[in-house]
Amino acid sequence: MEPEEEDELGSGRDVDSNSNADSEKWVAGDGLEEQEFSIKEANFTEGSLKLKIQTTKRAKKPPKNLENYICPPEIKITIKQSDQKVSRAGKNSKATKEEDRSHSKKKEIERLSEQLEEKEREAQQLLSQPGLEREKEVALLRRSVAEKERARAASHVLCRSLADETHQLRRTLAATAHMCQHLAKCLDERQGGQGTAGEQSPEPKCTEGDASVHAVVEKLREENRVLRQKVTHVEDLNARWQRYDASRDEYVRGLHAQLKGLQVPLEPELMRKEVSRLNAQLEEKMDDCAEARRELAAARSARDAALERVQMLEQQILAYKDDFTSERADRERAQSRIHELEEQVASLQRQASWRQDSREPVSCRIHTGSRSPRYLETDASEPVAAGGRRPGTGSQWLDLAAEGGCSGVTQRGQGDLQCPHCLRCFSDEQGEELFKHVAECCQ
Known part of the structure; x- marks a missing residue:
């Protein structure tokens, strides 16, 4: 199990080195974002400490009476020595890592604050210049890049905290596996000793001892299985964050390429072509406006003619109505005359x-x-x-x-x-x- 633990720790170091290489690409934020960064980091460390406490609680040793019943004193001494070595190595590595991490964090904060001040001065200079649309667009793109980089920094902090938790779980798993090996050896020796003295010792004691040993072994196997599941889950999360960081880096590189393309001054020939194209578009729009004005004038004249025709028809209707009423009165008079x-x-x-x-x-x-x-x-x-x-x-x-x-x-x-x-x-x-x-x- 020790070579596997070293491989896992080596992969964790690779993740840390990749994360540190990625952190060199960060773009600075403002003071509020630095406070948020520190708050998020504190939350992540608090969560990792809680997870460590839980894992230590889950990985506690079996009862002393059971150990005394199963393991002889020599095996206890070897187990205690190995546990002390693992705990000392873990504490020393943890203290060194914490010191390195705090030191690197301070350096990163100082470097980010300096970059932030520099970028703010550049932004103020760009905004104070006379209004050029391309310069404003460049400033907006830089702001968007800075926001993306700040989000990437937060995700990197989360990745790093998950990597620490993964390393802790791996160490816990290695210690548990080491303890399981010792217990299995003790069990084998115990069973061998009981095989020679099986005829003298009564059968109920042997069965009780076997049942307790099997219970301890099953419990340890269950804890080992749970820890392995946690390790696989954390590794999956770490891989996802790495893919997310890779896609974000690619997006940031594309934005940098766009910024470089905008910052390159245009050639005079291209400028002339652009001006001629814009002039042609302006003429087309002016022709469209003139055509629209002519159509509007024709529509207004048609509307006036229609209104005049409507008034004429109304007058004709009134005249026809008067004629109809007069003819009706004449018909009534003629009918009365006929009668x-x-x-x-x-x-x-x-x-x-x-x-x-x-x-x-x-x-x-x-x-x-x-x-x-x-x-x-x-x-x-x-x-x-x-x-x-x-x-x-x-x-x-x-x-x-x-x-x-x-x-x-x-x-x-x-x-x-x-x-x-x-x-x-x-x-x-x-x-x-x-x-x-x-x-x-x-x-």
Whole structure:
């Protein structure tokens, strides 16, 4: 187990050397960040001390009565001597490491404070210069790099504390394994001694001794397994932090390359090309603005024309509405006039039929000698048709009404008909035309 312990300690030294090489790349922060760094480091050391206390509590020795029962005095002396050697070596290495660590921390703090002051002076000088966008951009990039480096420093402190805990766990594991070996040797010797004296000693004592030894061995194996699991977990965490640090270093190198590219002055030819490109873009933007202004003017003119058309259409709608209302009133008046005329025509037709009925006997008596029998038959058959009305055209009925109710018969012919609205005259053969004319004229 001792060569393995030396290999593990050597790997821990490699981790410490890598972490120290990485710490040389740190960029300084301000005073507040240094305080946070010290607080985090104190927390990490406190956590590591708690973990050490727990591991020492877990790795305590078995009861003394069991050791006295299992191990002879010679083996006890050798175990105590080995434990004392391991504890002295651990204390000496721990004290030296603590001194080296405190000394290195002080040096790192002093170096970081000096770098911080230098970087602050550079930043103030850059910001006090006349406003150049590239210089400001460089300052911003430097600030971001400083923040990344501060975060990397915190992660490095965490890595270092985890590495210390890993070394402590490895030492505890080595001491436990050494103790297990001694106990196994003692157990073998005990079993050999019991094999020779097995016939003399009673069986219950042998079984009790074997059970206690097996219990101690099982307990030690369980503790060994738990410690190995912790070691693997811490190694996994350490590998993760190393990968994280490597990726961060690569990112920081990329930022440094960008800073170097920005700090290099541009050549005059490149500057001229850049100026010409910017001028071309400016002209394109100005052309786009002019086109947008023309489109805006066209849209405004179209909007004004649309508003004028809307107003014109509104006026037309109002005029159409007035026309519709006037036409509706005219139709209502014409309809009422038609009803009045229809009532007048009906009354005139009644009067004409009544007068015709009253005049037919007299006419029959007057014209009996002068008319032929054919005329007499027609005169006699007329009162019987249609309930006392004479069959024939409407012009004959209007003629009779005109003869009965109008006084101006002498002004026109005896068989003429006249429109009651416009006083237009029609002959007896134009009865249908008279009805059509009356219908159109009264509308």
